[in-house]
Amino acid sequence: MLRMEIALFMVLAFVAFIYFSAGKKNTELHRTFSVLLITVMIHLVFDGVTVYTVNHMDTVPVLLNEACHRIFLGSMLFIFFLFYRYIAILVEEETGKRCCMDKPTLIYLFFSELGAFLLPVHYAVTPEGNYSDGILMIFCYVSIALYFILGTGLLFSNWNRIEKKKKTAVVIACLVELIVAILQGLHHTWLISGMGITLITLAFYLILENPDILRAELVEQKMSMLYLKSQVNPHFLYNTLDTIRIQAQLNGDKKVADLLMRLVDFFRLSVKVDRPMVSLDDETELLEAYMDLMCYRYPELQCEYDIDPELGAELVPNFILQPIVENSLLHGLKNKGYKGTVNISALKTGGDSFEILITDSGRGFEQGKKEIIDEMLLNYNKQEQKLTGNSIGILNVQKRIKLLCGREYGLWYTENEEGGVTAHIKLPLKEE
Numbered sequence: 001m002l003r004m005e006i007a008l009f010m011v012l013a014f015v016a017f018i019y020f021s022a023g024k025k026n027t028e029l030h031r032t033f034s035v036l037l038i039t040v041m042i043h044l045v046f047d048g049v050t051v052y053t054v055n056h057m058d059t060v061p062v063l064l065n066e067a068c069h070r071i072f073l074g075s076m077l078f079i080f081f082l083f084y085r086y087i088a089i090l091v092e093e094e095t096g097k098r099c100c101m102d103k104p105t106l107i108y109l110f111f112s113e114l115g116a117f118l119l120p121v122h123y124a125v126t127p128e129g130n131y132s133d134g135i136l137m138i139f140c141y142v143s144i145a146l147y148f149i150l151g152t153g154l155l156f157s158n159w160n161r162i163e164k165k166k167k168t169a170v171v172i173a174c175l176v177e178l179i180v181a182i183l184q185g186l187h188h189t190w191l192i193s194g195m196g197i198t199l200i201t202l203a204f205y206l207i208l209e210n211p212d213i214l215r216a217e218l219v220e221q222k223m224s225m226l227y228l229k230s231q232v233n234p235h236f237l238y239n240t241l242d243t244i245r246i247q248a249q250l251n252g253d254k255k256v257a258d259l260l261m262r263l264v265d266f267f268r269l270s271v272k273v274d275r276p277m278v279s280l281d282d283e284t285e286l287l288e289a290y291m292d293l294m295c296y297r298y299p300e301l302q303c304e305y306d307i308d309p310e311l312g313a314e315l316v317p318n319f320i321l322q323p324i325v326e327n328s329l330l331h332g333l334k335n336k337g338y339k340g341t342v343n344i345s346a347l348k349t350g351g352d353s354f355e356i357l358i359t360d361s362g363r364g365f366e367q368g369k370k371e372i373i374d375e376m377l378l379n380y381n382k383q384e385q386k387l388t389g390n391s392i393g394i395l396n397v398q399k400r401i402k403l404l405c406g407r408e409y410g411l412w413y414t415e416n417e418e419g420g421v422t423a424h425i426k427l428p429l430k431e432e
Contacts, residue, residue, distance in 0.1 A: 005048035008198045012041050015205055027406040029089045033204055036082040040201045043075040047194045054123060054130045066121050069132060073140050074116040079197055080147040081109045086204055087151040087170060093407040094162045095378075101150060112143040129189035148177070163381075166207050173203030243297050259296060265289040276404055280346060280356075281312040287321045287344065294329065298338035301329075306345035311354055316427055317400045323393035324358050324411070324423045332362020332421055340420070348429070353409065356425040364415055373413055380410075394423075401425070 016037050050072045053065040088099040115136070122134030152174050155167060180196030244259045266289040284307060291303040325342060333340045340361035348354045365373070373394070380398045398411045409426045416422055 005044055005051060005194055008194050009041060009044040012037065012044065012198060012201065015202065016041065019205065028408060029086070029093065032082060032086050032089055036079065036086065036201060036204065039075055039079055039082065040197055043072065043079060043197065044194050046072040046075060051191055054132065057123065057130065069121055070117050074113050076193070077109070077112050077116055077140060077143055080144045081105065083200060084147040084151040087155050090166060091154055091158045091162065095158050099154060105147070105150065115139050124188070126189060131188045131191065169203045169207050173200040240293050240297065259293070262289050262292045266293065275318055277315040278318045279312065280314045280316050283316050283321050287325060290322050291325065300339040301333065302341045304341060304343045306343065308347050311346050311348070314354065314430060317404045320397045320401065320425065321356070321358070323397055327393055328358060328360040328362065328421065328423070332360040335363055352429050353426055354429055356427065358423040359416065359420065361420045364419055364421055370413060370415065377411055401427070
């Protein structure tokens with residue numbers, strides 16, 4: 001039996017080597033899996049040690065055997081907590097809904113670990129082999145079953161909103177673990193719990209490293225760049241040049257030179273789409289060039305900036321502000337004759353993120369429109385990539401933020417009490 005634990009450990013050690021040497025994304029799902037992978041490897045070590053000590057209680061010191069056994073059980077409880085957390089994060093990424101059970105399960109983990117290290121250990125000695133039983137094992141089995149039920153329940157309650165391959169991998173892993181648990185319950189001396197835990201870990205690894213998902217993300221990024229290169233709006237170009245032509249007839253060369261300079265700035269900055277991430281200062285400079293031209297075309301249009309100077313060097317996905325501001329102008333201020341204000345602000349929100357707010361004083365959403373936008377942004381990964389059409393700008397922004405920064409970041413809208421709309425963009429702060 002000990003040979004099985006050694007084999008399982010070697011398999012996971014190989015997976016860990018590949019996983020950590022690849023330089024994974026710093027997302028909550030990847031962080032959780034990293035902790036899970038390390039914990040399972042530690043668990044398998046103590047699983048193997050416990051298999052030996054339990055069956056050699058006449059030669060192994062009692063305290064050593066008991067200490068190894070408690071660490072083995074404590075790590076198992078932590079693994080199934082991580083099992084639940086992994087599914088909760090996966091569901092949140094796919095649906096956008098935060099699980100309300102996160103804090104209660106964390107509190108219960110503390111008390112279950114306390115039980116694993118304080119409750120008395122009892123061993124059953126049989127001709128086929130020895131194993132632990134009694135109140136400690138009942139307590140641990142109940143705790144493991146609780147996390148297992150919570151995780152699978154969360155998965156099935158959001159079944160239709162989770163990507164097919166992801167939920168299939170989790171379900172297969174759960175079924176294998178259930179079969180292993182039943183066999184272990186029927187044959188206490190088999191001691192095969194490590195097999196089910198290892199297979200669950202491998203299933204979670206396949207979810208993260210699914211070739212189809214990675215390939216889709218690469219295609220998505222290429223399509224996004226093609227979209228950006230196609231977004232030099234000919235109407236904007238023609239209208240701006242026409243404004244410059246009229247001004248050339250009415251005024252002197254200085255004003256024309258200023259307008260041409262801003263137009264050159266805009267195109268110079270907007271063609272840098274080969275860089276997926278730029279500083280917030282660079283992104284703001286592009287936006288200022290665009291808005292200077294728009295404000296000249298529409299004299300009653302005003303633009304205000306309130307950017308925290310400490311955020312200027314933060315990296316943001318390229319070309320995310322101009323499409324949002326353009327959307328505010330076309331859908332918020334156009335029907336008001338472009339009379340109003342657009343305010344762009346950036347502030348720290350605490351923790352490891354900051355927020356960019358784009359607020360307009362336009363007419364706001366038409367009836368039912370906000371619900372459509374919210375649904376589109378929530379289910380961004382289920383929307384087909386297009387190069388034309390309504391709301392494609394904000395959808396593209398949402399997809400690139402999610403791909404480049406992580407699924408916990410992104411774009412959403414709120415309506416202002418005094419009228420108009422505010423676009424919220426949540427982005428990560430760089431690590432110190």
